[in-house]
Amino acid sequence: MDGITDENALQDLFKEIDKKIDKLNDEKIIAFFASLGLEEREDITKNYLNWENILIVVPDRHITNSIKKYKYSIARISFLTNPNAQQIHIYDMNEWKNSTRNKTQFQIREFLKTNFGGVKKINLK
Secondary structure (H helix, E strand, O other), X not given: XXXXXXXXXXXXXXXXXXXXXXXXXXXXXXXXXXXXXXXOOOOOOOOHHHOOOEEEEEOOHHHHXXXXXXXXXXXXXXXXXXXXXXOOEEEEHHHHHHHHOOOOHHHHHHHOOOOOOEOOOOOOO
């Protein structure tokens, strides 16, 4: 047997296994989003599985703390707490990176007031 042929066969086998792992992880993401009630919401895009990484924007730290344990068992998800958000939102992580590149921490805090789930506060007088 030729060592290179065996190595190529092994690499092909690894690629097939990786595809199965990715498919199972997608199933985890779908189940997780369903448990959060995101599957029924009209404002949630349905093509999120096409994203390389998914950013889950959470409105407060209590919710973040209760669901962040899933970050370690589900690949391709990250969490962001945005106290200006009123509900959970999902975004393409690349969109987040592009929007916050070269911004200071203060600029990002201000940015979150009206973006990535943030709702502009209206003062009623």
